[in-house]
Amino acid sequence: SQQGEEDPQALSIQEGENATMNCSYKTSINNLQWYRQNSGRGLVHLILIRSNEREKHSGRLRVTLDTSKKSSSLLITASRAADTASYFCGSVRRGAQKLVFGQGTRLTINP
Amino acid sequence: DAGITQSPRHKVTETGTPVTLRCHQTENHRYMYWYRQDPGHGLRLIHYSYGVKDTDKGEVSDGYSVSRSKTEDFLLTLESATSSQTSVYFCAISAGPTGEDEQYFGPGTRLTVT
Numbered sequence: 001s002q003q004g005e006e007d008p009q010a011l012s013i014q015e016g017e018n019a020t021m022n023c024s025y026k027t028s029i030n031n032l033q034w035y036r037q038n039s040g041r042g043l044v045h046l047i048l049i050r051s052n053e054r055e056k057h058s059g060r061l062r063v064t065l066d067t068s069k070k071s072s073s074l075l076i077t078a079s080r081a082a083d084t085a086s087y088f089c090g091s092v093r094r095g096a097q098k099l100v101f102g103q104g105t106r107l108t109i110n111p
Numbered sequence: 112d113a114g115i116t117q118s119p120r121h122k123v124t125e126t127g128t129p130v131t132l133r134c135h136q137t138e139n140h141r142y143m144y145w146y147r148q149d150p151g152h153g154l155r156l157i158h159y160s161y162g163v164k165d166t167d168k169g170e171v172s173d174g175y176s177v178s179r180s181k182t183e184d185f186l187l188t189l190e191s192a193t194s195s196q197t198s199v200y201f202c203a204i205s206a207g208p209t210g211e212d213e214q215y216f217g218p219g220t221r222l223t224v225t
Contacts, residue, residue, distance in 0.1 A: 030211050042201055042216030043154070088153060090214075097142060097161060097210025098169065103153035 006089055006102040014110050019076040021105040023089030024069075030092045032065060032072050033099065037086045046074075046087075051094075079109045114138050115217040117202050123223045130189040132220050134202030136182075142205035143185040144214065145169075145177060147198040154201065160185055161210060192224045 007022045025032065031050045035043040047063045049056045049072065056063045062075040076083055086106050090099035114137035124130050134143060144159040146169075156169030158177040166177050174196060178186045189196055202217040 033213055040219075042218050043203075043214075045213040045215065048213050090154075092211045097205070098144065098156055098159055099214060100156070100170075101146075101154040103151065 006087075006105045008105060009103070010106040010108070012108040012110060013079060015079060015081055017079055019079050019083070019107055019109075021074045021087050021089075021107070023072045023074070023091075023102055025072075025089075025091045025100075026070065028094050029067075030094050030096070032063075033090045033092070034061075034063060034072075034074050035088045035090065035101075037088065037104070039085075043088060076107075079107075081109050081111055083107060084109045115202060115204060115215060117200075117217040117220050119220060120218065121221045123225060124192050125225055126193060127191050130192050130222065130224075132187045132200055132202075132222070134185045134187070134217060136185075136204050138204075139182055140204040140206070141182075141208055142210040143179065144203045144205070145175075145185065145187045146201045146203065147171065147196075148201060148219075149198050157187065157200075159210075189222075192222075194224050196222065197224045198222060 005024045031048050033048045034046040037043045047058050049063050049065045060077045065072045086104045088101050088104045090101045116135045118133045145157040146154040148154050155171045157175050160166045160179040176188045200220045203214040205214050206212045
């Protein structure tokens with residue numbers, strides 16, 4: 001079964017607005033990772049946040065991790081049309097050497 | 112893309128025929144993975160490898176086998192393809208030595224089983 005669940009499944013916003021996507025997982029993790037996938041392409045790694053970290057930034061991306069709630073969020077600020085893509089979270093369980101992905105959030109940025 | 116290529120990129124095959132997909136990497140990474148992606152299911156792990164001749168099953172391994180005889184190549188075989196194996200297949204590598212690090216993905220293989 002999928003370790004991660006993402007919410008919402010689809011999100012449509014206006015260019016310039018902020019987009020927030022959430023991810024929940026079920027077991028203790030080593031780290032959690034966010035990926036972007038443009039239509040027809042492979043996944044591209046965005047950010048990795050470790051279990052002892054609470055927040056991480058990369059450019060317009062901000063990721064938070066709440067291990068007590070087993071959840072993470074990805075915030076994209078000042079969205080652009082080029083941010084239109086599907087976003088996936090993947091978690092690495094403690095002691096595992098593999099990612100388990102959620103089903104993804106489809107983000108559409110409207111001009 | 113961490114030097115990951117997949118071949119073929121597209122394939123149409125008939126039910127019951129064997130199919131082999133190839134993943135090739137150029138940077139000597141230890142961990143390699145095969146996923147399938149289907150609408151409504153996200154990415155699901157089929158098999159992965161943690162070294163030459165060292166492989167393990169993922170969550171959807173039935174009907175698939177893998178082999179890794181060289182560090183750079185990871186092969187996924189469908190012994191007798193079924194229509195339920197129509198999917199997009201992605202290969203990935205883990206950037207670090209433990210399999211816990213970020214992954215880099217190949218461009219995918221679109222497989223259609225008729």
